[in-house]
Amino acid sequence: MATVDFHCKSSRDRSQTLCGKAFLNEDEDGKTHIHLNLIVPNLPAGPHGFHVHSSGSMVDGCTSMKEHYGSESDLHPNHTGDLGNVFSDSNGHILTDLTLNAPLSDIIGRGLVLHYGEDDRGMGGTEESLRSGNAGERIACGAIVL
Numbered sequence: 001m002a003t004v005d006f007h008c009k010s011s012r013d014r015s016q017t018l019c020g021k022a023f024l025n026e027d028e029d030g031k032t033h034i035h036l037n038l039i040v041p042n043l044p045a046g047p048h049g050f051h052v053h054s055s056g057s058m059v060d061g062c063t064s065m066k067e068h069y070g071s072e073s074d075l076h077p078n079h080t081g082d083l084g085n086v087f088s089d090s091n092g093h094i095l096t097d098l099t100l101n102a103p104l105s106d107i108i109g110r111g112l113v114l115h116y117g118e119d120d121r122g123m124g125g126t127e128e129s130l131r132s133g134n135a136g137e138r139i140a141c142g143a144i145v146l
Contacts, residue, residue: 001023001024001025001146002023002024002025002104002107002108002144002145002146003021003022003023003024003144003145004021004022004024004111004112004142004143004144004145005018005020005021005142006018006019006020006021006022006038006112006114006140006141006142007019007058007061007062007140007141007142008020008038008040008041008139008140009061009062009137009138009139009140016058016061019038019039019040019041019140020036020037020038020039020040020094020140021037021038022034022035022036022037022112022142023035024104024107024144025104026103026104026105030102030103031099031100031101031102031103032099032100032102032103032104032107033097033098033099033100034083034097034098034099034100034112035097036050036086036094036095036096036097036098037094037095038088038092038093038094038095038114038140039091039092039093039094040088040092040094040114040139040140041092042092043088043092043116043139044088045087045088045089045090046087046088046118047085047086047087047118047119048085048086048087048088048094048114048115048116048117048118048119048135049084049085049114049115049117049118049119049133049135049136050083050084050085050086050098050112050113050114050115050119051068051069051081051082051083051112051113051115051119051133051135052068052069052070052080052081052083052100052107052110052111052112052113052144053065053066053067053068053069053081053110053111053112053113053141054066054067054068054069054071054072054081054110054111055110055111056109056110056111056142056143056144056145057111057143058111058141058142058143061138061141062111062113062138062139062140062141063138065110065111065113065138065141067131067132068081068082068132069081069107069110070082071131071132075122075130075131076119076121076122076129076130076131076132076133077119077121077122077133078122080100080101080102080106081100081107081110082119082133083098083100084119084121085118085119086098086114094114107144108144108145108146109143109144109145110143110144111141111142111143111144112141112142112144113138113140113141114138114139114140114141115135115136115137115138115139116135116136116137116138116139117134117135117136117137118135119133119134119135120133120134120135121133
């Protein structure tokens with residue numbers, strides 16, 4: 001089992017505070033299951049892009065986590081790290097379970113990132129949409145660790 005401690009970007013300054021956790025485990029078919037529990041202050045209710053990013057570095061907050069995992073070889077939404085959208089309630093709470101079509105060992109040391117906006121699933125008609133889903137600012141993130 002692996003875990004992720006999520007750090008949320010503060011709206012007042014550049015600091016980050018602990019705001020949630022994810023638990024990851026692998027099933028017998030080699031897929032990774034993610035149980036996500038986040039509370040993000042001032043997050044509007046609705047869909048928000050959620051992805052595995054290629055780096056787990058937090059040296060410069062969420063921006064250090066580089067591009068979506070697998071995006072160097074596949075367009076959005078077909079790359080390995082694309083988990084689509086997760087949904088927050090009116091209190092900024094996200095509680096959900098997701099499945100990634102990759103073994104846990106492939107993503108240890110990478111990062112999970114929550115974006116402010118909705119992932120358009122590559123249907124936005126722009127190069128950025130095909131690359132990242134136009135989900136916008138990275139507002140919460142954490143490294144995937146054993």
